[in-house]
Amino acid sequence: MWESMLIALSKLNLSKGARDDDGVDQLHHLGTVAVLAGFAALIGMNQYVGDPIHCWAPAQYPDHHQEYAENLCWISQMYYVPMDEAIPFYKEDRMKTDISFYRWVVAVLAIQCLMFKFPNMLWKELRGYSGINVQKIVNMAEEVSTATPEDKDKQLGDIALFVHRWLQSYRVYKYNVVVRFKEKMSSVLCFVFGKRQGTYLTGLYLFTKLLNLINVIFQFFMLTAFLKFNYWTYGLEVLDHLGGNWMDTERFPRVVMCDFQIRQLANVQDHSMQCVLSINLFIEKIFAVAWFWFFMLAVATTINFAKWCWEIFFSKRREHFIEKYLLILGENGSRRERALFKKFVHMYLRDDGVFLLRSVGNNSSEIIVMDLIKKLWDKFKKDNYHNRATPAIDGNGNANAGRHGGTDPLTGETTA
Secondary structure, three states: OOOHHHHHHHHHOOOOOOOOHHHHHHHHHHHHHHHHHHHHHHHHHHHHOOOEEEEEEEEEHHHHHHHHHHHHHOOOOOOOOOOOOEEEEEEHHHHHEOOHHHHHHHHHHHHHHHHHHHHHHHHHHHHHHOOOOOOHHHHHHHHHHOOOOHHHHHHHHHHHHHHHHHHHHHHOOOOOOOHHHHHHHHHHOHHHOOOOOOOHHHHHHHHHHEEEHHHHHHHHHHHHHHHHHOOHHHHHHHHHHHOOOOOOOOOOOOOEEEEEEEEEOOOOEHHHHHHHHEEHHHHHHHHHHHHHHHHHHHHHHHHHHHHHHHHHHHHHHHHHHHHHHHHHHOOOOOOOHHHHHHHHHHHHHHHHHHHHHHHHHHHHHHHHHHHHHHHHHHHHHHHHHHHHHHEEOOOOEEOOOHHHEEEEOOOEEEEO
């Protein structure tokens, strides 16, 4: 059941058209950004269009003096003192309960939007260095699903040829100790050495998912520092209030104190006013909703990241993904084809090829993926048998290898 729910969440599409990421990624760079931007717009309208503050002014204040005092309090530091406690005498003691964070909420929400968008921006900027336009392949595959039967086979052939040339072009052309060491390391540090080792796309994609996970966890640290209370447990406090403990929380006080000075000729007079911050009603609800959203997102991202690590780092998972389609097609039956199949997955497609096929599957039907794998499988077998039958040419121009020797075009190893 949980696996089915996770697959459904991964296939969730929040944007129009083809995509090369999954639903969890889109919850970060589309869903969360939209939610936070909506919160920022709501608070911004309340701050700059409505009346976010109202103060209790002395009777001797004319209307214009009261308006001036409210504006001055809005841009000054304010602090919270419970009604059953005395106001501290020293200013330093009063400012221990400073609640001036409300003026920076819009800016913080804008920074959060950028932080949730950044991993996707990084993915879009760096994915092109793999040598293939993933988005274009995905778009082409999506168009195949709506093509006529006459055009379908031709379009699939074009996609298979394009992918085949990419797989053949971006691989190691000579082998030595350093290259073999890089191949071993790329299985662990895939995004470091992976372009010609076939792990660049998968490593970069896994790295962006790791950034998503780090970012959503970092939000709790950042808001704890910004709001000056333990934001990690704020959602539990909200649930306690919803359980029947209906009282105003001190996290976002509505009634606060404001100190300011008025200069009259040579005299500077200190004034204190009690003000109502109605905007804190909105801010409290916004950060409560944000807590539950971030918690849900952190859980979904953790599970999704673990699932992709399982799919990428365990070779059996890659084999299973390709094998299920070939078995449906009646391929991969004999022992010889079984050995060739392992070579097809690990030396021909490699991690990046399998990742590309997964992206195609997320945007089209299982039949499109199956037909594309079939065409790539046929091309691979044809090239493999051709290279085995073609004599190898030595430095003197003599055909000395034939069927009994030569260099494997995929591994660079000498075959006997």
